[in-house]
Amino acid sequence: MELLRGIVLLVHLIGFAMLFGSWIVELVNGKRGITRVMNWGLAVAAVAGLVLAAPWGIEYELDYAKLGTKFAILIVIGALLGIGAGRQRKSGSVPPVIFWLIGILTLANAAIAVLWR
Numbered sequence: 599m600e601l602l603r604g605i606v607l608l609v610h611l612i613g614f615a616m617l618f619g620s621w622i623v624e625l626v627n628g629k630r631g632i633t634r635v636m637n638w639g640l641a642v643a644a645v646a647g648l649v650l651a652a653p654w655g656i657e658y659e660l661d662y663a664k665l666g667t668k669f670a671i672l673i674v675i676g677a678l679l680g681i682g683a684g685r686q687r688k689s690g691s692v693p694p695v696i697f698w699l700i701g702i703l704t705l706a707n708a709a710i711a712v713l714w715r
């Protein structure tokens with residue numbers, strides 16, 4: 599069970615890497631757009647995160663205030679990806695506020711995961 603939970607955590611981190619990694623690529627290459635890999639990364643992180651939010655394979659209590667906050671932020675990132683992709687389709691570019699918020703909120707969720715103890 600502990601090993602299985604470790605594997606799900608690894609999948610969760612792959613989702614984070616896909617989302618944040620593809621955001622960094624867009625930041626550095628100057629396009630600042632929304633890509634399919636970002637959506638996939640968010641979906642992978644969401645599914646694995648929800649599986650990890652159930653208390654199995656651990657001996658300690660889960661912090662549901664922390665998990666609820668992460669979930670709320672994830673919903674906001676999902677909304678921004680949707681709105682940003684719509685704008686990108688119509689006008690060819692994503693408003694900078696939306697692009698930056700996606701990266702900042704993704705990093706915020708990783709920071710909450712690691713620093714909220």
Ligand code: HEM
Nearest residue numbers: 614643644647648650651665668669672704707708711712
């Ligand atoms: C973009 C969204 C998310 C990002 C970037 C993210 C990032 C991370 C990272 C970097 C870790 C590893 C930290 C560690 O092991 O100390 C982690 C662990 C974890 N995440 Fe997420 N996460 C996201 C969404 C979620 C959601 C929506 C949930 C569930 C509601 C969730 C639940 C968990 C759980 C249960 C762990 C295991 C460690 C712990 O108890 O804190 N995550 N996350």
